[in-house]
Amino acid sequence: MAARRIGTALLALALLSACSDRKAAEEVLARLDRGSHAERVAALEAIARRPGDLDLPRLRLLLSDSSPAIRALALSIAAARAEPQIVDWVGERVDDPDPRVRRAALEALLRFESPARDPYLVAAYPLHGLEARAAIVAAFGEDAEKLRRLIEEEARAIWERNAAALESGGVAEFVGALELLGRSGREEAVERLIALLHGQSTRVVVAAARALALSQGGARAREALEGLLESEIPERRMAAIEALERLDDPAAAKALRAAADREGEEAMAAAQAYLRFEPAGSEACEAARAAQNPVAARLLARYARGRGVSCEPEKETDEEPVAAAETRSDESPPAATRLAEGPASANPADENPSADDPASVGPAAENAAAETAEVGAGEDRSTESPVRPSRAAELRAVLAAGDFDDPEPLLALAAQDLSGEARRTTLEALARVEDEEVVERLATLAVEGGEIGRLAVEALERRGDAERLLRIFRQSGSPRAAEALARLGRAEAARALLEPGAGGVVTPEWLLALAALDGEVAGEAARLHLAHDRPEIRA
Numbered sequence: 001m002a003a004r005r006i007g008t009a010l011l012a013l014a015l016l017s018a019c020s021d022r023k024a025a026e027e028v029l030a031r032l033d034r035g036s037h038a039e040r041v042a043a044l045e046a047i048a049r050r051p052g053d054l055d056l057p058r059l060r061l062l063l064s065d066s067s068p069a070i071r072a073l074a075l076s077i078a079a080a081r082a083e084p085q086i087v088d089w090v091g092e093r094v095d096d097p098d099p100r101v102r103r104a105a106l107e108a109l110l111r112f113e114s115p116a117r118d119p120y121l122v123a124a125y126p127l128h129g130l131e132a133r134a135a136i137v138a139a140f141g142e143d144a145e146k147l148r149r150l151i152e153e154e155a156r157a158i159w160e161r162n163a164a165a166l167e168s169g170g171v172a173e174f175v176g177a178l179e180l181l182g183r184s185g186r187e188e189a190v191e192r193l194i195a196l197l198h199g200q201s202t203r204v205v206v207a208a209a210r211a212l213a214l215s216q217g218g219a220r221a222r223e224a225l226e227g228l229l230e231s232e233i234p235e236r237r238m239a240a241i242e243a244l245e246r247l248d249d250p251a252a253a254k255a256l257r258a259a260a261d262r263e264g265e266e267a268m269a270a271a272q273a274y275l276r277f278e279p280a281g282s283e284a285c286e287a288a289r290a291a292q293n294p295v296a297a298r299l300l301a302r303y304a305r306g307r308g309v310s311c312e313p314e315k316e317t318d319e320e321p322v323a324a325a326e327t328r329s330d331e332s333p334p335a336a337t338r339l340a341e342g343p344a345s346a347n348p349a350d351e352n353p354s355a356d357d358p359a360s361v362g363p364a365a366e367n368a369a370a371e372t373a374e375v376g377a378g379e380d381r382s383t384e385s386p387v388r389p390s391r392a393a394e395l396r397a398v399l400a401a402g403d404f405d406d407p408e409p410l411l412a413l414a415a416q417d418l419s420g421e422a423r424r425t426t427l428e429a430l431a432r433v434e435d436e437e438v439v440e441r442l443a444t445l446a447v448e449g450g451e452i453g454r455l456a457v458e459a460l461e462r463r464g465d466a467e468r469l470l471r472i473f474r475q476s477g478s479p480r481a482a483e484a485l486a487r488l489g490r491a492e493a494a495r496a497l498l499e500p501g502a503g504g505v506v507t508p509e510w511l512l513a514l515a516a517l518d519g520e521v522a523g524e525a526a527r528l529h530l531a532h533d534r535p536e537i538r539a
Contacts, residue, residue, distance in 0.1 A: 025053060032058075037067060044073040051080040063089050068098035075101065079108035087112050091120030095127060106132055110139055118146060122153045178204075182211025190217035194224040202235050209239040213246035222247060226255040238266050245273035253277040257287050260296055267293035271300055281307025443468045447476045457484055464488060 032043040044062070047054050054062075054077060062074035075093060078086050090112075093105040106124050109117045121136050128136075140146040178196070181189040193215065196208035209228060212221045225247065228240035241259060244252040257279070259270035274287065281304040288300035288311055304311035439460075446456035446469075460469055461484035469488070473481035 029058075037069075040067070041069055041073065044070060044077070048073060048077050051077040056083060056085075059086075060089055063093060068096075068101050071096065071098070071101045072104040075104035075108045079111045084114065084116070087114050087116045087120075091117065091123075094120050094124040102127055103132065106135075110135060122146070122149050125150045125153060126157045178207045178211040179214065182214040190215050190221055193217075194220065197224055197228050202233055205231075205236050206239040209236070209243040210246075213243035217247075218249070219251070222249045222252050226252065229255055229259055234264070234266065238269060241266060241269045241273055245276055250277050253279060257283070260287055260300065261290045261292060263292040267291060267296045268299070271296040275299070275303050281305075281309035281311070285309050285311035439463070439465065439468070443472060446472050446481065447478065453478070454480055457481055460484065461487065 028043045028046050031039045032047070035043060059074060059078060059081075062070055063078065065071050065074065071093065075090060078090050087109070090105055090108045093101055094109070096102050096105060102124070106121075106128060109120055109124070118140075121139060125133055125136050136150070137147065140150070178193065182193060190212065193208045193212045197205055197212075199205055199208075205228070209225060212225060215221055222244065225240045225243050228236055229244075231237050231240070237259070241256065244256055253274055256270050256274040256277075260267050260274055262270070271287070271291065271293075275284065279287075284300050284307065285304035288297045288304060291297035291300060301311045442456050442459055445452050446460060447453065448456070457469070457472070457478070457480040460472075466485060466488045469481045469484050472478055473485060
């Protein structure tokens with residue numbers, strides 16, 4: 001009898017507690033529906049302690065509430081629920097305008113085990129910071145297909161952003177977007193860039209031409225740039241020449257050769273670009289005879305002679321003929337030395353054509369090299385006399401023909417503040433020299449910053465000199481050296497990306513070069529940087 005009374009009492013207490021809880025729950029829901037913002041937040045925080053008490057229709061409404069704080073709390077409640085439809089409701093919030101809500105949506109998605117979350121994780125990937133992106137990559141584990149979709153989705157987002165900049169961005173955004181569109185290599189991008197070549201703004205046309213050079217757009221891009229060579233505006237023609245050279249399509253050689261027949265600076269640029277495709281000596285000689293620009297003619301003729309073809313331009317300049325300059329006595333210094341020494345005139349603005357004559361040079365090659373060596377790496381060289389275009393062209397002609405005996409003057413010349421074209425040609429020529437001392441000097445130049453360092457690394461890569469590149473990389477941590485090592489098949493280029501702090505120095509080119517490597521190290525290195533802060537690294 002006593003036991004029955006105790007049981008009845010306990011049941012009564014339970015019913016009273018249930019009624020009390022039910023009443024409290026109704027009060028909480030009432031505050032959630034009709035209270036002030038602070039009361040609603042407090043009510044939702046109370047419900048979060050028992051997330052199963054919130055009915056699904058109300059939860060869905062809260063996920064779309066006008067208050068970011070309410071939406072974020074609702075997402076935390078949703079993360080604790082198991083109903084399958086909730087995954088889609090949460091996924092709709094991954095691109096929420098409020099960053100707190102986006103973060104809460106991602107955290108909720110990461111707690112779900114359903115494969116229905118995957119498209120939303122892909123969409124969330126480019127919208128978050130390093131830690132969140134790393135969490136998404138970890139959630140996808142070893143699934144290469146899902147990781148590929150991550151990158152494709154981000155590439156699409158970047159494409160759309162750049163396309164929007166073309167429609168409504170300012171001039172700076174417009175020009176920057178053009179380059180990125182060109183690098184994308186998409187067929188749609190190539191067509192847009194080609195259309196812009198016919199625009200009113202020369203600045204935009206020049207930017208579009210440069211972007212096409214990066215697009216690997218094949219025959220369509222080449223033909224469009226060849227058409228730009230016929231523009232009436234010199235800046236556009238020069239942009240077309242530069243772009244055709246960078247496009248690196250041998251079929252462009254014919255158009256560049258024709259452009260070399262013209263007058264002015266563009267003829268010289270076209271001749272240089274034409275020779276990049278290494279035409280036969282006889283073809284170069286024909287181009288030399290047709291050239292209107294005497295400096296271009298000399299460059300082409302010297303190249304032809306370097307290929308064993310006897311060649312003189314039909315149009316000589318007022319300077320001493322090239323052939324006569326090459327038939328000097330044995331006491332005269334070689335052509336490269338004479339060029340490195342510079343003109344006898346101390347006035348760099350002297351426009352006397354004979355100043356470019358190799359016969360008129362003054363100081364010895366040793367003096368030129370010594371003076372260059374005395375210039376410290378940190379000293380201001382702004383007061384140095386620049387090499388005039390005709391002398392730089394003569395240098396390129398000498399190097400194209402391989403017409404030098406002593407490389408030291410050329411090394412001195414490469415270290416000076418010349419035009420980028422002259423530096424590049426100088427270092428390309430030095431890379432063909434088998435002298436160990438010369439190669440060591442190249443390695444010294446390779447650790448420098450700027451154009452000189454880049455060209456020296458490229459020269460060592462063309463030599464296949466992996467040991468020196470590895471030494472440079474270990475000494476300086478140069479990303480350029482790492483890229484070259486990867487292309488040469490050295491696994492050290494991938495292992496370096498596994499080191500702490502590698503994220504601060506890695507470049508897109510470095511990662512792309514890993515494709516030349518086999519093995520797990522390259523894959524692990526690439527995977528490690530899938531969550532990098534810079535989208536171009538992730539891509």
